[in-house]
Amino acid sequence: MSAPLKITILGCHSATPKTNAYPTSQIVEVRGQLLLIDCGEGTQVRLRENSIKFNQVKHIFISHLHGDHFYGLIGLLSTLSLLNRTTPITIYAPEGAQEILNIQFKYSGTYLSYPLHFVELKSTKSELICDEEKFIVKTIPLEHRVYTNGFLIVEKEGKRKLNLQKVEELKIDKAYFKKIVNGEDVISDDGSLIKNEEVTFPPDPVKSYAYCSDTTYKPDIIPIIKNATALYHESTFLELHKNLCAKTKHSTAKQAASIAKQANVGHLILGHYSARYKNLDDFKAEAQTEFENILLAKSRKTFVF
Ligand SMILES: [Zn+2]
Ligand SMILES: [Zn+2]
Structure with missing residues (x-):
């Protein structure tokens, strides 16, 4: 058996953090490597709570610069320096992230103990941004209130x-x-x-994971994420509040499921729930009217494929 593709949810709620409802961050384990996707406030605490060896993370992917996906980054990077990390880290983030972090480092007198590299994202087309020995990562251009990308992680074919x-x-x-x-x-x-x-x-079939948050309903992404093993797609709202999607550039659970169905993915993981909803099972019920294999993201939950 090949190494499992593991997704651990550190946070999966939208902008307002509450007890047990943390902003977005997840750890993806692909062919033995740990990747961090998004880094909402408190991510470093969530990493510790989940006993994740976060010193092993070498790649951090930031979808967009809204606080609920990004405000935990300065804290995490600073802590890694306090721990005397020496291994380099590469951050893949929209234009501006490097400038923001550098100002925070400058005025807090922080000198990192390890090299920090940036890959600045600004294209509106899907591009290959990371090419490692055992996997690649491509961007998935999304549509949100600020420049946003999702990320497609694809394993490379193993040996026979x-x-x-x-x-x-x-x-x-x-x-x-x-x-x-x-x-x-x-x-x-x-x-x-x-x-x-x-x-x-023949070698084991390659697995892939598509992460899409935050975005309005955007069928243009379907060819990019086609046949992915698993798709995480934001579902901020239920159909009752569908009218809010256009203004806030978010999606409903049913829209996320429609994307999953059209892209013929294996499983759909829902997340980025608005704080207004009490019962997450309603997201699953609405999504299942479109697509059968629905999983609900919850803090501290790990999905294995
Ligand atoms: Zn968000
Ligand atoms: Zn956002």
Whole structure:
């Protein structure tokens, strides 16, 4: 089995934090690496509450500069310095984030113990922003009151897997196993060629995770997130308050489900609930009129795919 794709919700409510209703942040574990997406106020406390080894985070993705997605960043970065971190961090964020943080560092006399790199996002088209050994990250241009991107995390294809029964049958020596897993063909003892596909299974299917918050209903994103293993899509409102979506540039649970259905994703995780609602099951019920596989984001909840 390949490493699980894990999404841990640190906060999933909209702008006004309350007890047990924290602003947006999540940790994604992809092929063993931890990525932080958005960093609302109190994120560093949530990381500790969830026993996440946040010193291992090397990439931080910020969707937009509204406080409920961003105000926890200066605190987290400062704490990492107090902990004497030396590993670099790269922040992928809209234009302005670097300037804001630098002013905060300057006037608080903060000198970081580690290098901080910025990838400034300003394109309105989807672009590849991070290309690591085992995964890539692309932007998902969203439509909100300020410049906003979602993020699509896609695993890279792993190695083929050895068919133990077959290699035994063909009496292939163990010394060749590493080469076979790396995709090479083998010459058997009698000199005949054994093609790699004969002695291996295909690699595990790649998994992907699309994060879309905050945004109005935007069908343009469907081709970008098509067939994703899981989609997180904001659902600030229920249908009762659909009229507020145009003004605030948010979505309803039903609209999020419509995007999930059209994009043929595996699961839809709802979140970014407005503080006006008491019962989150209503979000699930409305969304399920459009799309079956609905999950509700809740603080401290981990989804594994
Ligand atoms: Zn928000
Ligand atoms: Zn916002």
